[in-house]
Amino acid sequence: MATLVRPEPSFEEVAEIRRYWDANYERFLREYPEQFVAVKDGQVVAHDPDLTALFHKLQDLKLDPRTDVAIEFISAEADTLIL
């Protein structure tokens, strides 16, 4: 089925963001372990172990979590996840 679906961000942009996190993950793991990290233009603009606190820090900076930054949770425990 061919349907016009143009998500924001695009899948290509999502893949680019993922490559950025992968390339920098070890460094972030050393500097911000078990924290949410928000990056804008390659620079960390906010970090916090609590997602709500990070959201409010971004609000104070007048940054939209959806469109202005990339956010990831940095953890050494990803391979212990049991759902």
Add this chain to the structure above:
Amino acid sequence: VITGFFDPARGPHPYLTTAVSIPLVTGPQWASVTFMVDTGAAHTCIHPLDAIRSLGLQPAQLADPEGWPKTIQGRGVGGGVNYFEIPASYGLVNDDGSVEVIEGHVWIGQLTPGTQRMPSLIGWNLLRHFDLRIHGGRPSITLERI
């Protein structure tokens, strides 16, 4: 064929990026959400991190069941979680660019200390529409519409 990916930095699990449209949240727009493929999940769910960074929801909205049309108690190996069930459309993109659109619902996880870092999950309400193939050796994951 829809191709997912493995990402060693995030653990050994398979992932799939999907377009999601949730009229009550995103209006007519589609958002990209990367889901962990979870054959143990009965239903597809978006947890708070993706709800905030991909859908634009606010923590206060995600913490409060008031304002959501329906709340469901989900059960997992880690315990119970409240989910807000709302209508959603999913757009899964084949490698040739064509799109498989599936109408249904999504469960949005209530924001708690325990859910804030959980990945979003593709569950059986979507997976049942596909021939799912996972090759652990390469590793690779593909879905083909049945």
